[in-house]
Amino acid sequence: MARAWIGGKPAALERALAEAAGLLAASRCPLVTGLGTDVAGARAAIALAERIGAVVDHMDADVLLRDLTVLREAGMMLTTPNEARLRADTLLLVGPSLEQDVPELTRWLGLDAPRRHDAPGERAVVRLCPGRAAPPMHGETRIGRDPDQLPTLLAALRAGLAGRPAGKTGVSAKAVADLATQLMASRFGVAVWSARDLDALAIEMLCGIVADLNAHTRFTGFPVAPGDNAIGVLQASGWMTGVPMRTGFGRGYPEHDPWRFDGARMVAGREADCVLWISAYRAAPPPWRGGPPVIALTTGDAALGVPPAVQIEVGWPGVDHDAVEHFAPLGTLVAVEATRRSETMSVADVIGRIAALSSACPGEVATGSPTRTRAKNNTETAR
Amino acid sequence: MRTRIAGGRVIDPAHGRDGIGDVWISDGRIIAAPPPGTVADTTYDAAGKIVMAGAIDIHSHIAGWNVNTARLLLPEFHRAAAARPAATPLSTAGWSTFATGCLYAQMGFTTVVEPAVLPHYALHAHLELADIPIIDKATLAVLGNDDFLLGLMRGRDGAAAIRDYVAWTLDATRSLGIKVVNAGGSMALKANVRQFSFDDVVPQYGVTSREIVKTLQHAAHDAGVPHPLHVHCNNLGMAGNVDSALATIAAAEGLPLHLAHLQFYGYGKEGPRGFSSAAARLAEAVNGAKDVTIDVGQVMFGQTVTISLDTLRQFNARHQARPRKSVILEGEANGAGIVPYEYRAGDFYNAVQWAVGLELFLLIDDPWRVFFTTDHPNGAPFTAYPEIFALLMDRDRRTQQIATLPADAMAVTTLPAITREYSLAEIAVMTRAAPARLLGLDDRGHLGPGAVADVAVYADERDRAKMFRAAALVFKDGELVVRDGAVTHYRWGRALGVRPERDHAIDQRMTRYYEDRFGLSDAFLKVTEHAIGRPQPFELVPCAR
Secondary structure (H helix, E strand, O other): OOOEEEOOEEEOHHHHHHHHHHHHHHOOOEEEEEEEOOHHHHHHHHHHHHHHOOEEOOOOHHHHHHHHHHHHHHOEEEEOHHHHHHHOOEEEEEOOOHHHHOOOHHHHOOOOOOOOOOOOOOOEEEEEOOOOOOOOOOOEEEEOOOHHHHHHHHHHHHHHHOOOOOOOOOOOHHHHHHHHHHHHHOOEEEEEEEOOOOOHHHHHHHHHHHHHHOOOOEEEEEEEOOOOOHHHHHHHHHHHHOOOOOEEOOOOOOEEOOOOOOHHHHHHOOOOOEEEEEEOOOOOOOOOOOOOOEEEEEOOOOOOOOOOOEEEEOOOEOOOEOEEEEEOOOOEEEEEOOOOOOOOOOHHHHHHHHHHHOOOOOOOOOOOOOOOOHHHHOOOOOO | OEEEEEEEEEEEHHHOEEEEEEEEEEOOEEEOOOOOOOOOOEEEEOOOEEEEEOEEEOOOOOOOHHHHHHHHHOHHHOOOOOOOOOOOOOOOOOOOHHHHHHHHHHOOEEEEEEEEEOHHHHHHHHHHHHOOOOOEEEEEEEOOOOHHHHHHHHOOOOHHHHHHHHHHHHHHHOOOEEEEEOOOHHHHHHOOOOOOOOOOEOOOOOOEHHHHHHHHHHHHHHOOOOOOOEEEOOOOOOOOOHHHHHHHHHOOOOOOEEEOOHHHHOEEOOOOOOOEEOHHHHHHHHHHOOOEEEEOOOOOOEEEEEEEOOHHHHHHHHHHOOOOOOEEEEOOOOOEEEEEEEEOOOOHHHHHHHHHHHHHHHHOOOOOOEEOOOOOOOOOOHHHHHHHHHHHHOHHHHHHHHHOOOHHHHHOOOHHHOOOOOOHHHHHHHHHHHHHHHHOOOOOOOOOOOOEOOEEEEEOOOOHHHHHHOOOEEEEOOEEEEEOOEEOOOOOOOEEEOOOOOOOHHHHHHHHHHHHHHOOOHHHHOOOHHHHOOOOOEEEOOOOO
């Protein structure tokens, strides 16, 4: 069972698949993006991109790459929400977007429940510039209010930790000094941030604070990541190609370049002439208007503004079919069983079908989805 | 369908065979030579060539969260540079799983063990392993810094519960054996302890590193796991740490124990810089402890990255990162640490490390008990193996290299005086027969009838590095996969694991534990076949009981 549309009108699946394969085959610079999918879908999408010389991007690559830029230029000390819940005596929550980005965050960090019997003492919660709208948390201390204060406040805090003077930050010098003292006195602290709120330099400053604190005590960090299994897709991209998304295969090997392979830029610049847009966890539309023909693989039949050239309904990973995806509380990939198993095809299934319609390629690397429904759909690509 | 590899010099130490002859293959297995006059369906001429079983690497970090994080940390060191051959997508993609399988196969390797898989990351590791083509794989599950084990020990739960927990872990994570990494050290670091030795006590749990090692050694043995406990000792990389290794060797106490990358523990405090080789003492101890096996973790000069679950060591080494960036993860149990490093030939300390590895290779008498790792990529990438084999087989080659290294470094080692040269047969023991025996893989590492038809054929070059770098022919499960050093096509190997018997009461206990501590079903860490997405991704290896 799969619903499909060509130019916004219902169409038979076979026709839609053939139309999609035809568009990709005719394309001189295809773009595979959105990429909101499970690990099997990511593996299939990357393998297809490699085969047809496409560019791979992701709907949240801007945010992901802000953290990755800091990781690969300066390094990071990291932990998981679960470890923070079990062990942290100090939580430094940075910026206004945390709860909005991850409504489950307070639960992940154990802020919604009494502490475990074996947890270390009382826990301090410090919020840096949470914005005016943030609802209060139990026992929290707030420092700063507006997010645009964050870069200078973080710089002043780092200076304070090193015993150096700092200029005006919009927050009293005493409050900054007291915070530095408090962080130094913590036994196991965790900084939590979202790259939506901070540019790469501010993230690097925060990671520098974490690193400096480790000269005396233990402190680590947790960047809240975008949804749609973005980290799972990043992991698959890492092991398959060695690099993150924003990678092109036009030269027959993966080249990573955050500017050159920015999908929105490629569409605006009329470089990409065909887009395979994937959004299986919801039906997010592409963030641009107009542009080249789009083949959309999305959940449900949501209208995507201008009707895509081809739209094929795919299942919601972990709901319609079994899936492997990133599980943030433990920071690892987990297998999830379908909660409402259906016959809807997975992203990997659909890509496998499209790939099979393209010219046979002896070295195909993807093998379709790990779902139990795959056998019925008989969608394995050539092996 | 019978295949004949004809007229090569067949070196098969497991059967005492070293001479000109044929190897016959049928249905993916080695078969006894059929009666004279039998015609093969396919014959490969191996005249003038060396024929060995496929090589087995017992310790190489090739997959999982930490390896993948190292990739993301260091994009500048593994740029792809060549368009891929038509039949092998992503095989030239810098540092990808696909490249990993191809590079191993080209050297005649057919089985590789990823030795550092935390149970919570097992699915991730297996997904990466499944995308490594051609070779078979296995994982070692890492215990010893996990709350459950330390809780069992603190609660004096007894050997049976711990043995069942080990068996449960092996089953859930589809692993071939158990490893312990700086037992208790990562837990101690979380409590801000910065140095941790064999008899130090883990804060909050009241057990020593020694007790953890002994407990896991007995549990793995009692559960019938063929591979002995795989130990990464305390105090890796520190001057004077030979005492840590000697204490661990002495603690084997008559039961099998494997010590990983021993080179990193071969350091004394002698000499003008307070850093010297203690390899001779260490080798003497290994020679005298017949139940102990070791792998070397040879250092070779060049840029690399250290990837380790020894969070304490990596935390302390973060300021020595070359280039200056690292990732330290405080995760469940061990966590992980990724610290890039460049071993420089002109650096006193790095030159001593290089020598210590070679001394261990050459001073440990029994090639059945010393293995050839570089602890990939910690000492050097696995692609350096051919150069190491050449150094072991050729004293002149060593002498030439010693001449280029700092003389004060060589003066605090015994390497310049060592004359031993490995024979091809000894290389075959160390890379084939011995690893198979150590891992309990009865049908690998040899060319007897019934063995998996993993065969490597090398040109008999004077330059042994050249010879081992590019096999003339490689067969995996009887299928030709490499010709003249190039992979011809992909096939998909399996991950080997054991499943010791256990009292299933432990299953309910684990379910309760995960619900209580994590608010989760323990199902999340069980690696299932259908989650991997390739047909028949696993193969079960029999246990001793």
